[in-house]
Amino acid sequence: SAVISQKPSRDICQRGTSLTIQCQVDSQVTMMFWYRQQPGQSLTLIATANQGSEATYESGFVIDKFPISRPNLTFSTLTVSNMSPEDSSIYLCSATTGVRYGYTFGSGTRLTVV
Amino acid sequence: QKEVEQNSGPLSVPEGAIASLNCTYSDRGSQSFFWYRQYSGKSPELIMSIYSNGDKEDGRFTAQLNKASQYVSLLIRDSQPSDSATYLCAALDNYGQNFVFGPGTRLSVLP
Numbered sequence: 001s002a003v004i005s006q007k008p009s010r011d012i013c014q015r016g017t018s019l020t021i022q023c024q025v026d027s028q029v030t031m032m033f034w035y036r037q038q039p040g041q042s043l044t045l046i047a048t049a050n051q052g053s054e055a056t057y058e059s060g061f062v063i064d065k066f067p068i069s070r071p072n073l074t075f076s077t078l079t080v081s082n083m084s085p086e087d088s089s090i091y092l093c094s095a096t097t098g099v100r101y102g103y104t105f106g107s108g109t110r111l112t113v114v
Numbered sequence: 115q116k117e118v119e120q121n122s123g124p125l126s127v128p129e130g131a132i133a134s135l136n137c138t139y140s141d142r143g144s145q146s147f148f149w150y151r152q153y154s155g156k157s158p159e160l161i162m163s164i165y166s167n168g169d170k171e172d173g174r175f176t177a178q179l180n181k182a183s184q185y186v187s188l189l190i191r192d193s194q195p196s197d198s199a200t201y202l203c204a205a206l207d208n209y210g211q212n213f214v215f216g217p218g219t220r221l222s223v224l225p
Contacts, residue, residue, distance in 0.1 A: 103160070104160065105158050110155075
């Protein structure tokens with residue numbers, strides 16, 4: 001299965017600023033996914049990022065707030081824009097070499113907005 | 115709305131006992147099912163996958179699938195305190211595109 005390096009692991013940000021989270025996969029993958037996880041809650045899918053096309057966002061998430069880049073088959077970024085305290089959460093990227101084989105997750109980014 | 119449901123727990127079992135975690139799903143077309151373990155403050159880790167009706171064993175873990183009942187379970191034999199974590203059930207939707215995750219069951223193995 002793929003190994004994903006995610007950074008930063010944590011950050012404390014001022015409201016109104018933006019943070020870009022990076023994920024690097026050790027193999028080429030077609031599909032990458034970005035999730036948010038509130039403390040004690042399950043995973044909420046933000047968007048699916050396919051190389052060469054615009055990301056597909058889930059209901060409640062918009063590109064202006066969470067722009068995503070997917071420049072190649074091993075890398076993706078998620079930006080959390082114009083942050084507010086409500087954006088404080090853990091953000092996770094994941095990837096699959098074939099959905100039948102499951103998703104692998106990055107180590108997560110713990111974001112605190114003050 | 116495709117859903118995967120789990121009891122949130124916490125499920126407490128004594129060390130050495132069998133822990134039984136259950137999951138139901140609403141999309142009858144789902145074909146593949148996965149169990150993830152998530153320790154507090156860590157990301158989810160895939161521990162089992164199952165595609166066919168019946169049982170699949172891997173060490174102390176056994177996954178069970180009953181598509182007619184739309185039911186998936188995970189048994190952990192000889193539970194250890196290190197098994198204490200949240201266990202997430204996931205189903206691959208009928209289009210083979212997206213996972214649907216359950217809310218997770220928190221397991222506590224008491225020494």
